[in-house]
Amino acid sequence: MTHPLLRFAAAALATAAFAATLSACTPLVLGGAAVGTLVALDRRTSGAQLEDEGIELRAASRIRDALGERAHVNVSSYNRQVLLTGEVPSEADKQQVAQIVSRVENVKGIYNELGVMGNSSLSQRSSDTLVTGKVKASLVDARDLSVNAFRVITERGTVYMMGRVTQREADRASQIARTVGGVQRVVRLFDIISEEELQRIAPRPTAASSSAN
Numbered sequence: 001m002t003h004p005l006l007r008f009a010a011a012a013l014a015t016a017a018f019a020a021t022l023s024a025c026t027p028l029v030l031g032g033a034a035v036g037t038l039v040a041l042d043r044r045t046s047g048a049q050l051e052d053e054g055i056e057l058r059a060a061s062r063i064r065d066a067l068g069e070r071a072h073v074n075v076s077s078y079n080r081q082v083l084l085t086g087e088v089p090s091e092a093d094k095q096q097v098a099q100i101v102s103r104v105e106n107v108k109g110i111y112n113e114l115g116v117m118g119n120s121s122l123s124q125r126s127s128d129t130l131v132t133g134k135v136k137a138s139l140v141d142a143r144d145l146s147v148n149a150f151r152v153i154t155e156r157g158t159v160y161m162m163g164r165v166t167q168r169e170a171d172r173a174s175q176i177a178r179t180v181g182g183v184q185r186v187v188r189l190f191d192i193i194s195e196e197e198l199q200r201i202a203p204r205p206t207a208a209s210s211s212a213n
Contacts, residue, residue, distance in 0.1 A: 041148040052077040085155040128154040157184035
């Protein structure tokens with residue numbers, strides 16, 4: 001059975017993301033205990049997690065300063081590898097965004113998946129957020145996967161999956177994502193690790209969580 005705290009955390013994140021899409025004016029706070037658990041279960045080092053947050057903030061700010069409202073760009077960083085999704089008006093803008101991000105401190109690589117087209121509508125973004133939530137929920141339900149090992153981003157029906165996972169986990173998660181309603185395509189951007197490495201980095205359950213099971 002899926003641990004109740006993991007199900008709550010995944011549901012809370014999906015709800016927060018959906019609400020943020022619909023209303024950027026309402027602040028949302030996820031409980032400290034849930035956040036602490038998610039950080040502890042993440043397969044990145046704590047330093048990498050902080051660097052990824054910094055990359056996303058700095059890159060988004062610099063892109064906004066350069067392109068303003070004429071572009072819709074999402075920056076997702078996992079283990080210092082940056083995924084760019086959204087829409088820009090021209091191919092030149094697409095390349096400019098990549099150049100801006102490449103100059104951000106700690107960035108090691110860029111996946112430039114920006115579409116050259118008009119900005120997506122609010123309804124499309126809301127639909128994408130719901131798809132992301134459904135994919136995460138499906139990963140939570142899979143007993144042989146850890147949802148916290150995956151980063152899921154959806155853009156115009158395409159689901160991008162990031163994370164430090166084994167080949168088995170990558171194949172299983174991709175298979176699950178493809179069965180979710182609304183998913184048109186799945187793009188895998190995984191950092192593949194061995195089963196032995198997974199055993200070394202996998203978080204061990206705490207005494208409290210063990211007694212709760």
